[in-house]
Amino acid sequence: MSDSPSRNNPGRLSGGQVRYPRLKWLVFAILCALPLSGSVSFWLHGESLIPLAAYGIVSVVTFFLYWSDKRKARAEQWRTPENVLHALELAGGWPGALLAQQAFRHKTRKVSFQLVFWIIVLLHEVFWIDHLFLGAHGFALF
Numbered sequence: 001m002s003d004s005p006s007r008n009n010p011g012r013l014s015g016g017q018v019r020y021p022r023l024k025w026l027v028f029a030i031l032c033a034l035p036l037s038g039s040v041s042f043w044l045h046g047e048s049l050i051p052l053a054a055y056g057i058v059s060v061v062t063f064f065l066y067w068s069d070k071r072k073a074r075a076e077q078w079r080t081p082e083n084v085l086h087a088l089e090l091a092g093g094w095p096g097a098l099l100a101q102q103a104f105r106h107k108t109r110k111v112s113f114q115l116v117f118w119i120i121v122l123l124h125e126v127f128w129i130d131h132l133f134l135g136a137h138g139f140a141l142f
Contacts, residue, residue: 018102031121032095034128041132051092059096062088066100066107073106082113089120 018024039052065088069080085107089097097117100106107113 024102028095028098031098031125034132035092035095035124038128038132054092055095058088058091058093059099061096062093063096063100063103066097067104070100070104070106082116086116086120089117090123092124094121094124 035051035055039055043049043052062085065080065085069085072079085097094117098121101108101117107117
């Protein structure tokens with residue numbers, strides 16, 4: 001087996017292995033740290049279980065929707081609209097979307113899609129920074 005990226009899939013090694021898996025898991029863990037700690041903090045302080053549940057449940061739904069969309073793309077069938085994928089990411093499903101993008105190599109090359117996706121991730125990070133460290137003075141949504 002070669003250690004070079006495959007021609008049809010530069011993000012993977014030949015044989016379907018993801019390139020730089022440790023680095024990608026580290027980035028994923030860092031990105032999830034604020035939303036997870038913020039959601040757990042909400043729950044432990046009796047405020048709401050909704051953020052914690054939303055991240056978990058919506059991420060699973062989003063992951064499977066990406067999987068389904070990738071299968072439909074290969075079969076040249078009707079596809080899931082991008083605004084639906086982005087709505088689920090915004091509702092807390094971006095961790096599942098990020099995992100699905102890497103697992104299925106889906107929606108990773110389309111720059112306009114990735115731009116919106118990373119803005120959504122940034123909005124979640126900024127919200128939790130504001131809530132956890134700045135007293136929720138800028139983006140008090142809850």
